Amino acid sequence: MQDKARDSDSVGEIGFGPSAGKADLIWVANTNRPVLMYCVLELELDGNLVLRDSNHSIAWESKTAGMGVVGMELLETGNLVLYGSANEMIWQSFADPHDTLSVGQRLLPGQSIVSSVSKHNFSRGYFRLLVEHDRVSLKFSTSGVSYGEWCPSKEEIGFLAVNNGSISCHRKQDGSMITSITFPETKSRFLCLLPSGDLRVYGDVVADKGKSIIDNFVEDNSPCGKFPGSCGKYGFCTASGECICPASYSSYVDASNPRLGCKLNRPPPESLENCEISSELEEYPGLTSVGLYKDYTDVSIEQCKSSCLRNCSCMGVLFSLHRCVELPEVFTLWNSIDMYGSSENITAFVKMGLRNSRNYNAPNGRAELYDRRKELRSSAYIAAAIVFGAAIILVVAVWKFNKATPKETGKNSPSRELLRPEFPNAPRYCEYEELCEITGNFKTKLGRGGFSTVFAGVLQDGSKVEVKRLESARQGLKQFEAEVRTIGSIHHRNLVKLQGYGAHSQHYYLVYEFVENLSLDKWLFSKVDDHDPDKQEQLSWKIRSRIAMDIARGLDYLHGGCKDQVLHLDIKPQNILLDTDFGAKICDFGLARLVERSDHEKIFVNTVMRGTPGYMAPEWLHSRVTDKADVYSFGIVLLEIVSGRKVVPLPASAVISQGDSRILKVNAFERSELLLGHVDPGLLLEPDFDLGEAKEVVRVGLMCVHQEQLLRPSMGVVLKMLEEALANR
Known part of the structure; x- marks a missing residue:
């Protein structure tokens, strides 16, 4: 099996083929539904062969559930077969060809092979070879207009066959041959319809360029070729x-x-x-x-x-x-x-x-x-002049706008229209007087961040809440809009629930459910000998495993379970809250981005650098990120869950202050024989601690922090790997 990359964004299809000759790929399952990297092909217990994308969605299936499938085999002919208990064939790839026919394969009336769009794009292209009842035709796939034909017959055609040294057309009545195209100098293995519309036969020789048989189909000729x-x-x-x-x-x-x-x-x-x-x-x-x-x-x-x-x-x-x-x-x-x-x-x-x-x-x-050179030169001069003129106009327009627009003082309340986004199940808008009543005039402070302060509150029904006040009018507005639009429209047990929001003067307010056990960093990084007033007890390996799974589930939902993909962009222990049962909930969506999906395309977001140093993926340097930025941050958190110490993505040559046992470099985990020295010492005292599980979790974490974002798994794949590694938890 091969996971064929479709382009530089690692979008591909699942197919297979021999390593020799032309056919590095002879069959593709999901031609018009490419998948991302780290997809999974799985023969399920009910007998259905399923190709799942990295977000668990089904890209292709054999539709053989409940048909008695007990096994799968890839035959020497290139035929992928699902068979039953009596070794009978239930499904085969030969029945649904792509752009290639192998020796021994037959094409029946009504069946066709369809060219790919290009040699790098295996989606169905512009041409097809179709077996009809009275001829074999080469057609444009969109219109059905023919550009060539072969084997015209007054008798009904039964099938087209690919043989060693020939292809042949056979009668339906008795299977006898009507006509054939022979090429004795070529030991044929494959007949392929190319993206150009050419029809070629390929043999066993590595780098075989094949033999065109288009002459047998097309009468017209141009100096450049008949196809x-x-x-x-x-x-x-x-x-x-x-x-x-x-x-x-x-x-x-x-x-x-x-x-x-x-x-x-x-x-x-x-x-x-x-x-x-x-x-x-x-x-x-x-x-x-x-x-x-x-x-x-x-x-x-x-x-x-x-x-x-x-x-x-x-x-x-x-x-x-x-x-x-x-x-x-x-x-x-x-x-x-x-x-x-x-x-x-x-x-x-x-x-x-x-x-x-x-x-x-x-x-x-x-x-x-x-003369093409003159045309290109002229076009370049014209384009440069247009760009230069547009730049001047833009600079003047911005200057006039800034001059005419008064500067914001931050003392005016934002417009009510801006603060009342319309979407289903939106959180409730809270007036300032109600916020004062909930917080007791903002009496009890729970914590403070770079742009916000969090206060304890109680609703009228007695339920506890947290009220976050965004301090900076300029920065706070962007954070405010992001959190209301993002978390206000989605609901998941591993995401903190937004219950309300409001605004007054230069401040913006967000009302969250209260999560009793504070944030993950208080439990991971506070030690018994610290003088931290919030120091906590040791987290067991069972609880840490559950926390890792909960974070992965929350991120997988944000990336693949919402109508639009949500990028959190600031995953760190401080933004992971723990409830009474130590269930993890992702919070603080102030930097999140809501990205409209595009069919099967990898989404890149151009944005200014944001997030927390140490948890930011390297591609932030280029301000062009995807959901893999969250995967990177999660990988760092995963390593910190195992080690109980801050993990920093420093190069091997970087030096950490001597004696600072609270910090580890990522590369410290890359030698598995040294892992025992990097596990939180408190875990080693637990009778239920499983070092093998810890190694698997670290392996997943290291995959997540790969420097190349395209080589990191998606959160869907990460979740599946963690489920397998922690199956006994």
């Missing part, structure tokens, strides 16, 4: 076989590799509304494309153009002698006059966004190909 993507989307193939991007309408996707295609200078609007009035068709006489003449309608040129403009999924058309072919995607074009002479009389129309004036010039019926 649609030979020059990529919107690419132009010259008579000499060169892929270029005509300067009149496009620019290179990657100038170093012209075969990757072009991008339009004036792309049509992405919105599917009003596409007819927002687009126009640019005419290119003499241009044609691969194989598309087979699926056409018999209309006039104006009807052809009008139909495409009304169809938001149409990206262009080919027109010749009343034959109109709509293109769902515009791939390689070439000049048919160069290939066949003027008798073809074909014209291509490419859909683009509207423009005020035309700068298109097509002398002699062809698109003029401009």
